[in-house]
Amino acid sequence: MPTSSNVAPNDLSAFWMPFTANRQFKKAPRxxxxxxxxxxxxxDGRQVLDGTxxxxxxxxxxxxxxxxxxxxxxxxxxxxxxxxQMGHPKAFELANRLVDLAPEGLDHVLFTNSGSExxxxxxxxxxxxxxxxxxxxxxxLIGRERGYHGVNFGGISVGGxxxxxxxxxxxxxxxxxxPHTHNLAKNAFSRGEPTHGVDLADELERIVTLHDASTIAxxxxxxxxxxTGVLIPPPGYLQRLRDITKKHGILLxxxxxxxxxxxxxxxxxxxxFGVVPDIMVTAKGLTNGVIPMGAVMVSKEIHDAFMQxxxxxxxxxxxxxxxxNPIASAAGLATLETYKDEGLLTxxxxxxxxxxxxxxxxxxxxxxxxxxxxxxxxxIELQPIDGQPTKRAFAAFLKAFEQGLLIRTTxxxxxxxxxxxxxxxxxxxxxxxxxxxxxxxx
Ligand code: PLP
Numbered sequence: 001m002p003t004s005s006n007v008a009p010n011d012l013s014a015f016w017m018p019f020t021a022n023r024q025f026k027k028a029p030r031x032x033x034x035x036x037x038x039x040x041x042x043x044d045g046r047q048v049l050d051g052t053x054x055x056x057x058x059x060x061x062x063x064x065x066x067x068x069x070x071x072x073x074x075x076x077x078x079x080x081x082x083x084x085q086m087g088h089p090k091a092f093e094l095a096n097r098l099v100d101l102a103p104e105g106l107d108h109v110l111f112t113n114s115g116s117e118x119x120x121x122x123x124x125x126x127x128x129x130x131x132x133x134x135x136x137x138x139x140x141l142i143g144r145e146r147g148y149h150g151v152n153f154g155g156i157s158v159g160g161x162x163x164x165x166x167x168x169x170x171x172x173x174x175x176x177x178x179p180h181t182h183n184l185a186k187n188a189f190s191r192g193e194p195t196h197g198v199d200l201a202d203e204l205e206r207i208v209t210l211h212d213a214s215t216i217a218x219x220x221x222x223x224x225x226x227x228t229g230v231l232i233p234p235p236g237y238l239q240r241l242r243d244i245t246k247k248h249g250i251l252l253x254x255x256x257x258x259x260x261x262x263x264x265x266x267x268x269x270x271x272x273f274g275v276v277p278d279i280m281v282t283a284k285g286l287t288n289g290v291i292p293m294g295a296v297m298v299s300k301e302i303h304d305a306f307m308q309x310x311x312x313x314x315x316x317x318x319x320x321x322x323x324x325n326p327i328a329s330a331a332g333l334a335t336l337e338t339y340k341d342e343g344l345l346t347x348x349x350x351x352x353x354x355x356x357x358x359x360x361x362x363x364x365x366x367x368x369x370x371x372x373x374x375x376x377x378x379x380i381e382l383q384p385i386d387g388q389p390t391k392r393a394f395a396a397f398l399k400a401f402e403q404g405l406l407i408r409t410t411x412x413x414x415x416x417x418x419x420x421x422x423x424x425x426x427x428x429x430x431x432x433x434x435x436x437x438x439x440x441x442x
Pocket of ligand 1: 113114115116117119148149150151222226227255256257258283284
C-alpha cells in the first residue's frame with residue numbers, strides 16, 4: 001500500500017541535492033525507500049544490491065537489529081545532553097572502545113558529526129599542538145593531489161581535487177601537496193598494492209627542503225585514496241612518509257574515513273599497512289552510516305600537551321553541539337558490537353582473494369583500462385569517451401541501477417565497496433551484472 005514514504009514525491013525542486021547532477025536526477029529520479037542487509041528497495045518496488053555500502057559507510061549492511069534497537073532505546077532514554085561542560089556515559093564508553101580498537105598509542109578521541117568535520121578537527125588539533133609545544137612557526141599543512149578530505153575549507157585546501165577547489169578563492173594559505181601515487185603506465189591491473197612508486201614519498205623531503213621543516217605542522221593523506229577512484233599506495237610508501245615526518249617533527253594524519261572500520265580487512269588502514277599516524281580521522285563506518293558521527297583519534301603525546309594551565313580553563317577551543325551526541329554514541333557502540341559479534345572488521349581479509357579474482361575477471365572487456373583492489377574495495381577504470389570525460393562511467397552507473405546494482409562512479413572510474421556482510425555469490429552477481437553492462441557501453 002502506498003504511504004508517504006514509499007511513493008516518489010511529485011515536486012523535487014526544493015531540495016538542492018549534494019554532489020548530484022540535479023537537473024538530470026530530477027528528470028528521472030532514483031529513489032530508495034527501504035533497505036535491509038545487502039539490498040535497497042526502490043520507490044517502484046525493485047531490489048538493488050548495494051555494491052557501495054551506501055557511500056562507503058554501511059559496513060555491517062542495512063537495518064541491523066542491534067543498531068536499530070540501540071538508537072530507538074537511546075532516543076527514549078536520553079535524547080540529548082549538552083556537549084560542552086556536561087557529559088553522558090555512552091560518549092565516554094564509545095571513546096574507550098575506540099581507543100581499544102585503534103592502533104597502540106592513539107589514546108584519546110574527539111567526536112564530530114562527519115568526515116569533513118573530523119578533517120577540520122584534525123587539522124586544528126595539529127596546528128594548535130605545534131603552538132602549544134612552542135613550535136608556533138609550524139603553520140603549513142601538506143596534503144596530496146587527488147586527496148579527498150571532505151568539503152569544508154581546511155579539507156578542500158589540503159585536498160587535491162580541482163573541481164572541489166576552483167570556485168572558492170585562495171582557501172587556506174600555506175598549503176602544499178604531495179603528488180598522487182596513481183600510475184597506469186606502470187601499475188595497471190595490479191592486484192593489491194602496486195609495485196611502482198614508493199619513491200614518490202620522497203617528494204615530502206623535497207617539500208620540506210623547499211619550505212623548511214620549521215614551517216610545517218602536518219601531512220594528511222588517505223592510506224588508500226577512496227573518492228578519487230581507489231588509489232592504492234605501493235608497499236613501503238606510507239612507512240616512508242612516517243619516517244620523514246618523524247624525522248622532521250611533522251605530524252602525520254591518516255584520513256581513514258573510508259579505510260576505517262574493516263574496509264581493508266583490518267580495523268583500520270593503519271593496521272593493514274603497519275604504520276601508526278599521530279592523528280587518525282574516521283567517520284562513516286563508525287555508526288554504520290546510520291547516524292552522522294565522526295571520531296578523531298590522537299596520540300597521548302598530543303592530548304597531554306594540551307592538559308596544562310589552570311584546571312578551570314578550557315584546554316582546546318573547539319567542538320560541536322552534537323559532539324558525542326547520545327544517539328550517535330549509542331549507534332556507534334551497537335555498530336562496534338555488531339562488527340565484533342560477526343567478525344566484520346576482518347571479514348574483508350577472508351573475502352579479499354575471491355573479491356580480487358572476481359574483479360580481475362573483467363579484464364579484457366571493452367573500455368577497461370585498469371582494475372585494482374585491496375581488502376573489500378575495488379575500482380574499474382574506463383577509457384573516457386573522447387572529449388566527454390565521466391560520461392561513459394555515468395552511463396554504467398545508470399545501467400547498473402536499472403539492472404539492480406548500486407555502484408559509484410568518480411570520473412571514469414567505477415568504485416566498489418560493498419557491505420562487509422556480502423556473500424561470495426553476491427560478489428559473483430556484482431561482477432556478472434557489470435560484465436553485461438561493460439559489453440554494451442558506448
Ligand atoms: N575524508 C575522506 C577520506 C572521505 O572519503 C570523505 C567522504 O567520502 C570525507 C573525508 C568526508 O566525509 P563526509 O562526507 O562525512 O563529510
